[in-house]
Amino acid sequence: MKKIVFFISAILIFSACLKEDDPFLPYSGISPQAINDGWEIVPPESVNIDRELLEGIFQKIQEKGDLFQLRSLLVFRDGKLAAENYFKDPNDISTPRPIWSCTKQIVGVLTGKAIEKGAISNIDDSINEYLAEELKNHEDKKSITIEQLLTMRSGIDFDETKDVAALLRNEPTNTIDFILNQPMAFSPGEQFSYNSGQTHLVAASLQNSLNRPLEEWADEVLFSKIGFTKYTWLKYDGYNFGGFGISTTPRELAKMAQLVLNNGKWNGEQIIDSTWIDKMITSQTVTEADSDYSFGYLWWVNEKENLYFMAGSGGQYACVVPDKNMLVVAMSEHDTDGDLEIGFEEFMDIVKDIKITAN
Amino acid sequence: MNFFLSLFLLIFIWVNSFAQNRTYEGSFLSINVSYLELKDEFNHGLVFRGPDIGLEYGIQRLDGKKYFEYVAVLGAGGKTTAGTWGFRWLLSPLNVHYSWKIKDGENFNLFIGPSARVNYNIQNYPELHTGPIIWMGNYDVGVQLSSFISIKKKLVELKLNTNAIGWQSRPEQERNPYYYSAGFGENFSDLHKNLELGGVDKFNQTTFEARLFLDKKNKARSISYLFFYTGYYDRPEFTEVFHAIKYTWFLNAPKS
Numbered sequence: 001m002k003k004i005v006f007f008i009s010a011i012l013i014f015s016a017c018l019k020e021d022d023p024f025l026p027y028s029g030i031s032p033q034a035i036n037d038g039w040e041i042v043p044p045e046s047v048n049i050d051r052e053l054l055e056g057i058f059q060k061i062q063e064k065g066d067l068f069q070l071r072s073l074l075v076f077r078d079g080k081l082a083a084e085n086y087f088k089d090p091n092d093i094s095t096p097r098p099i100w101s102c103t104k105q106i107v108g109v110l111t112g113k114a115i116e117k118g119a120i121s122n123i124d125d126s127i128n129e130y131l132a133e134e135l136k137n138h139e140d141k142k143s144i145t146i147e148q149l150l151t152m153r154s155g156i157d158f159d160e161t162k163d164v165a166a167l168l169r170n171e172p173t174n175t176i177d178f179i180l181n182q183p184m185a186f187s188p189g190e191q192f193s194y195n196s197g198q199t200h201l202v203a204a205s206l207q208n209s210l211n212r213p214l215e216e217w218a219d220e221v222l223f224s225k226i227g228f229t230k231y232t233w234l235k236y237d238g239y240n241f242g243g244f245g246i247s248t249t250p251r252e253l254a255k256m257a258q259l260v261l262n263n264g265k266w267n268g269e270q271i272i273d274s275t276w277i278d279k280m281i282t283s284q285t286v287t288e289a290d291s292d293y294s295f296g297y298l299w300w301v302n303e304k305e306n307l308y309f310m311a312g313s314g315g316q317y318a319c320v321v322p323d324k325n326m327l328v329v330a331m332s333e334h335d336t337d338g339d340l341e342i343g344f345e346e347f348m349d350i351v352k353d354i355k356i357t358a359n
Numbered sequence: 360m361n362f363f364l365s366l367f368l369l370i371f372i373w374v375n376s377f378a379q380n381r382t383y384e385g386s387f388l389s390i391n392v393s394y395l396e397l398k399d400e401f402n403h404g405l406v407f408r409g410p411d412i413g414l415e416y417g418i419q420r421l422d423g424k425k426y427f428e429y430v431a432v433l434g435a436g437g438k439t440t441a442g443t444w445g446f447r448w449l450l451s452p453l454n455v456h457y458s459w460k461i462k463d464g465e466n467f468n469l470f471i472g473p474s475a476r477v478n479y480n481i482q483n484y485p486e487l488h489t490g491p492i493i494w495m496g497n498y499d500v501g502v503q504l505s506s507f508i509s510i511k512k513k514l515v516e517l518k519l520n521t522n523a524i525g526w527q528s529r530p531e532q533e534r535n536p537y538y539y540s541a542g543f544g545e546n547f548s549d550l551h552k553n554l555e556l557g558g559v560d561k562f563n564q565t566t567f568e569a570r571l572f573l574d575k576k577n578k579a580r581s582i583s584y585l586f587f588y589t590g591y592y593d594r595p596e597f598t599e600v601f602h603a604i605k606y607t608w609f610l611n612a613p614k615s
Binding site: 017018019020021022023068069098168234245247333334335336337338339340341 | 405440441443486487488598
């Protein structure tokens, strides 16, 4: 009897009952939809992209399903939208979703505008010029410069997992003080250490210098000029989160990358100084030894592949391929981390495949 | 669940001529080892699978006419899928039924009565949802059927329990991706949020247990096959299935 019980139990125990859902909607092609958002829509072949090859890439993603986190993939060339697919929900075309750390690259662009407007006189300025009140009790951080924050070399020991979680959990009344309260891991300028705390200090420095909410100013001098309208920007204590606070759509995110690809020009108007754009996308610091990825001023750079890009947690990307005058934008589930998220290499494989389709 | 109901009735009809009485008054301890599958709408269609272990403490009063049982369960386990992993805890402070013998032929033994249970099913995925817990909580009343059967001088108990109506708690469908709480107090409070009343069309939790008493007097130890199903059919949907082997010590039973 015991053997029968064990036998039946063993069979039942190892019989799987539940099935995974298909991660994507049925394949719907790559033709973009006109929604009057400022993007000119063209067929891929009109911008010298091999449609068959490009469709094959989208179909392969769809069929393989291993990138189940991917929500959208868009391809732009010569400033025009040539292909897109919203793999999980067609409403993603106009629904803002968190872009997490792509916010940093937007703060990078805004820093250039702040320099042009004189709000930041020099990126070698100490942050004490802009955060004097906040730094009163943080002597060890007064010598940190804006440039060190832009290159993630301030030395502030802000843990990208633990301290970001603490910021998110506690809804602090003073985000700046929370960041400045973290210890120093090394002397300012010594080495690269990526974290959101540093970018939040850049955003706070801009806001203090401008003496007005950063979002309001950004809308006036940048967002409204390029039609970046479908977005929200998180603010807890009066400061917009510089490290990870923007939610937007893939098409809006692409506008920011297109502006950078255009050297700061939009519809013929120079919105951001081209010399700043140059510096921003030029490698300023190594990230890790032997890594293909370096860091400009808040922008990721891959010199080997001649790419620069925006990157946010979970797989939010806008990649500029300058030698093909091309953008590849992807947005993914916003709540994946670690090995589960679509990492640089997985996204770069897609970009490299798409690059080949452009003649 | 029709399968398990049919199985229960089939076995019951087949063996009812061999039924025998069992009495017990006291507590018991159980340990179960299971293979669990869990599918939560928050997990992007993934099914997490893996081993689970559960500990039960219970009180049982079973005499010739009535059958009362209280059980508290603590379960925990790790699950994997798609190269990632997560934890699942089951806190079940209340599982109770009070049943009356409704048929007591010479070789026949069937109890039926109301049941109630409170379950907190808590999940945490380090690489999903940026860390905070997700949960399925339920507070239900339902019905329990129990029968004792003798096969080749061994005693078997079959139990089937299902809910009828109750309250369920799930996280909001659209969770704020930025602000969340992770303190113990806030998490405990979260487990009671968004309570909604629903019947079996919205939520079903069914357990089936086939227990074999191991010793000669059929009193001190038993081994069971246990099936546990939970389905929440509203959004965000939730399904959990586990099959377990359970070993039980009846602490106040005379030694065989």
